[in-house]
Amino acid sequence: MVSIKDIAKKAGVSISTVSYALNGSPKVTEETSAKILAIAKELNYVPNAAARTLKKRETKIIGVFLTNYSGAFYGQLLQGMLETLGNNGYELIVCSGKQSHRFLPERMIDGAIILDQTFSSEELLSYADRGHKLVVLDRELNHPNISQVLLDNKAGATLAIDYLIDKGHRKIYVVTGPKGSYDSNQRLKAVRQVIERHPHIDYTEIEGDFHKQAGERAAQQIIQQYSQPVAVFCLNDEMAIGMYNYLAKTDYRVGEHVHIIGFDNIELSHYTHPRLTTIDYSKKKWGALASEQLLKLIANEPVEHERIYVTLVEGESVQPI
Numbered sequence: 001m002v003s004i005k006d007i008a009k010k011a012g013v014s015i016s017t018v019s020y021a022l023n024g025s026p027k028v029t030e031e032t033s034a035k036i037l038a039i040a041k042e043l044n045y046v047p048n049a050a051a052r053t054l055k056k057r058e059t060k061i062i063g064v065f066l067t068n069y070s071g072a073f074y075g076q077l078l079q080g081m082l083e084t085l086g087n088n089g090y091e092l093i094v095c096s097g098k099q100s101h102r103f104l105p106e107r108m109i110d111g112a113i114i115l116d117q118t119f120s121s122e123e124l125l126s127y128a129d130r131g132h133k134l135v136v137l138d139r140e141l142n143h144p145n146i147s148q149v150l151l152d153n154k155a156g157a158t159l160a161i162d163y164l165i166d167k168g169h170r171k172i173y174v175v176t177g178p179k180g181s182y183d184s185n186q187r188l189k190a191v192r193q194v195i196e197r198h199p200h201i202d203y204t205e206i207e208g209d210f211h212k213q214a215g216e217r218a219a220q221q222i223i224q225q226y227s228q229p230v231a232v233f234c235l236n237d238e239m240a241i242g243m244y245n246y247l248a249k250t251d252y253r254v255g256e257h258v259h260i261i262g263f264d265n266i267e268l269s270h271y272t273h274p275r276l277t278t279i280d281y282s283k284k285k286w287g288a289l290a291s292e293q294l295l296k297l298i299a300n301e302p303v304e305h306e307r308i309y310v311t312l313v314e315g316e317s318v319q320p321i
Helices: 004-011 015-022 030-042 049-056 074-086 098-103 121-129 153-166 182-196 212-224 237-247 267-271 283-298
Strands: 061-066 091-095 111-115 134-136 146-151 171-175 202-206 230-234 258-261 278-280 306-308 311-313
Touching (some): 004 015, 004 030, 015 030, 061 074, 061 098, 091 098, 111 283, 121 134, 146 153, 146 283, 153 171, 153 182, 153 230, 153 258, 153 278, 153 311, 171 182, 212 230, 230 237, 283 306
Parallel strands (some): 061 091, 134 146, 146 306, 171 202, 171 230, 230 258
């Protein structure tokens, strides 16, 4: 691999002169700079990013860590991050898996946005103690180097269950998300709080995992137990769409026999028939706000924890009974 030492030798100048030329410093004459740049090009010189990072203490790269890449959820979230970071001279890399965690301690990135269950809170706090700047989207952590940008899961789940009850539903199922998911646990906690205020509700929880297949399995269980119209709150839209898929193969109809409400308002839910009732929020704004918070932390500016607010989008998948 060609180094600046090789360029200096061929150009007959010092290593520092080559370094100045490569970095556009006015300390080198135009003639000498042009000569050095021509030699660098001739030798196919590639700057050592690691060395440059050590010198400047920055990479201009931000990492977003996701549990996985599956599902239709992440597109707008990442777009909000890309636009905000790009407008501020930063690039984004998307990471998943435990091996990528080393990007932080090895300072291959300037900061991280975390939506990844494979990070323990203790691990993130240890990075923050060492000066790394983090924004978490999937847990509550209090540290000067960590900012929280969280969904208002409690409000969303409360809206959903209150809506079903207001429509006259008295038999309600909830299809949960993964046990380790902060968002799922917060939504489920809010659901249980509402149900406690309505002891007359026949309430059942079915374990899910935020994937379509879980919605299909839940629909199968509900149909096997079916005796009257039921309402189902799926803790995300993907599982709700899985329910649609399964029910389409049966004589049971959405909005008549099984009334469904989801959470996330993903694009695919716009094309369901009947239209899925769901909880909406701006995923693009969530990504943009997370990026803004991280850039403030990197600049050592004060930040406050933020919350992304939600609304209910009505569709024909839930009807009064």
